[in-house]
Amino acid sequence: MEKSIENTWKEGFLKSDALVAPKINNLYNQKSIHITAKFERMAKINLVAIVVFAVIFLLITTYNGLLVLGISWFLILSGLVIVNYRSLKGLNKVNNHTNSYEYLVSFNDWLQNQLSMNRKMARLYYPLLFLTIIIGFWLFDAEGIPLGERLVGEVLYGFPDIYMVNGIPLLAIIFMAVIVGVLFLFGGKIYMLDVSIIYGRIFKKLDDLLADIEELKE
């Protein structure tokens, strides 16, 4: 039979061991390192972005006479950053494992704890952020009178028989209470939505990789 280039290629691979895939033991280690390093990097950038935002927001609100709003947001966001920064430091403890699978499982456990903690915190800080917006604008100085009192005055002028509680229309209190309640109930879900936008791809990679290694183990 003619030894053409095409035949040599076809038959050569059929006859020889040239198609044996090499062992790629280290591949999963590299993938694991890539995922966790990427997550750590993104988380740090995220925390820095929150700090930068808090500072800029504080400056803008102070400049515009909304000092209470600026300080409140600054304190809430700073608390959030401190808690998460400390938690991120705990990631170093995850690093003591013999193989990439154990490492990834520990990392995933750490991540789930982190998410659960932040979900709980979100149920508090979303309503708090909302309330500080209301209080901040309520206390905003509108030509010598706090904006809230001025608005209540306007409302009373139009609806003199409106029901008031401690100088605030009851309807406004109910409206705020409903929003605070909704934010409390769905704070965790809103947080997860927020997280999935930023970290969704990396979480999917982590799940895929764990599933991959588990399948290999089986």
Next chain:
Amino acid sequence: MSILPFSGIIIKLCRAYTNSQEDFEDYFQEVCLQIWRSKENFREESAWSTWVYRISLNVCLTLLKKDKKSSGHFVSDALVAADTEDTFVFSDESLNHLYEAIRQLSEIDRAVITLYLEEKSYQEIGDIIGTNPNNIGVRIKRIKSRLKIILDGKIY
């Protein structure tokens, strides 16, 4: 989307760019890793296989450049292949000769001939290496002639 159905051609491509089993394993591993890393960037503008081969080729070419740089001097592809001792030994002697010859081709020609021998269409070869598919046929003819000269009658 798995690379498993294409692992054969990835192996063949990696072998075309490496001279030793050790290098081959490094290249293969890096290709797998890079495909996995950039999997989410796949936009279905091309076939999955085309995309996999394109990444494989890019990784091989990048690693080859790195290897050349680390060797500290510039030499032509043909000289690199000819001067470096080939430590691959397959059980099929003709395949050994063919691979030795392929490694003496230019970087892109190695990919073109490998893809051609894997029966990829001119269109797909063009898509993978990023050139006009109309020129692929002529290029393959030229590569085959060169291979025959290098093989010096061992393969026709």
